[in-house]
Amino acid sequence: MSLSGMTAGPWSQAGSVLLVETVRKIGLDQAISAALTPWRRPRAVHDPGKMLVDLALAVALGGDCLADVAMLRAEPGVFGPVASDPTVSRLIGTLAASGEKALTAIRAARSEVRKKVWELAGGRAPDAGRQVTVDLDGVLVVAHSDKQDAAPTWKKTYGHHPLMGFVDHGPGGTGEPVAAHLRPGNAGSNSAADHITVARLALAQLPKKYRRGRRTLIRCDCAGGTHEFVAWLAQRGRWLSYSVGMVITEAIHEHVLKIPASAWTPAVESDGEVRDEAWVAELTGDLLDGWPQGIRLIVRKERPHPGAQLRITDAHGMRITCFATNTLNQPIAGLELRHRLRARAEDRIRAARATGLRNLPLHDTAQNGIWLEIVQIALDLLAWMPMLALTGQTRLWEPRRLRLRLFSAAGQLVTTGRRRILRLAHHWPWTHEITDALERLAPLPNPG
DSSP states (O other): OEESSOOOEEETTGGGHHHHHHHHHHTHHHHHHHHTGGGOOTTOSSOHHHHHHHHHHHHHTTOOSGGGGHHHHTOHHHHOOOOOHHHHHHHHHHHHHTTHHHHHHHHHHHHHHHHHHHHHHGGGSTTTTSOEEEEEEEOOEEOSSOOTTOEEOTTSOEEEOOEEEEEEOGGGSOEEEEEEEOOBTTOOTTOHHHHHHHHHHHHHHSOGGGSSTTOEEEEEOGGGOOHHHHHHHHHTTTTEEEEEEEOOOHHHHHHHHHOOGGGOEEEEOTTSOEEEEEEEEEEOGGGGTTSOTTOEEEEEEEOOOTTOOOOTTOBTTBEEEEEEEOOOSSOHHHHHHHHHGGGHHHHHHHHHHTTTOSSOOSSSHHHHHHHHHHHHHHHHHHHHHHHHHOOGGGGGOOHHHHIIIIITOOEEEEEETTEEEEEEOTTSTTHHHHHHHHHHHTTSOOOO
């Protein structure tokens, strides 16, 4: 595989060239550098944008602290000049001191690049089905030391409770982060203000064309099932769809008990087959009083799996769940399936924990807020590279598998006839996946 702009020599993580080439082709380095121009000091040797992208690359490759940028510093021929640890630390402190200004600049650059990546991906982009789905969910991040805003969590751990948003790529892909709001560990799950904040951040990451025709769907679990958040979503109902889990209140429980057997419809699976021992029904009447106009309440009852304990809100040995939506003129079984697929957000959370979110490495909340943006850039790259360069099952690989099979491949860069060629070991089982991916990236237009 022929590469340009790289020096010769052995390379311990040759597969990471996939991320390097992705950064170059989508212009992420240029966009972040332009966004952070106000923070570049006169006569500075290292560009703030380059340092931030280097940190994101280190996190994407498995790093979990600022010092892990050292593994990029060890390969200057591949990653270019990499700043020292003190320089990187000073940059994070400077960006954190500027508050929302730096965060806004970074987010604007990510939104700009996201639009370009989706255009390059074409039919493989998450908007190929003419609708983008954004899942909101909380993530518990355990702290092993006394960090600012760390507090006891509802799971009896100690740390932080950020609320995040992910774009669902559907069954043919993974997903990418579009919002993250850092909160103390004792932040409530049912905070409408936090859900509104994250929803605003997520929508700002999407191209403007999704602000009409209900081309955006917001999904979340019952933590978002508050009057205030649903009312906020309903106010944007002309262009925004929602599917929000609801807490089983006593009123809902009483209505479920009154539903006649003939009103229950079998639930379905993704392949269209009937789901075993699961039924759905729509709740109507005075139960909708006080909720926004156009809301639909859909309830599901399902036989719990063997060994599961029943809840006080269950009925007749059936597990009861409920969600609200403003989608009309569609079968309730299909809407329930659409809401159930929100479970894919758990996969995104697992990937985030494996990509820099296992802990927050810094002490100050403002600095950890910058770290959270770095984690999101790393997750963006781990979603965008497969979207542009991988196919089939390899596009579904989560970060750990990408690192083990692709990024960790050893190779050598040799120079011959004014060309630099990357040589990978023939015996490595996934060499063809790497070379094929590089060939898919090669014809993409270079940024201006």
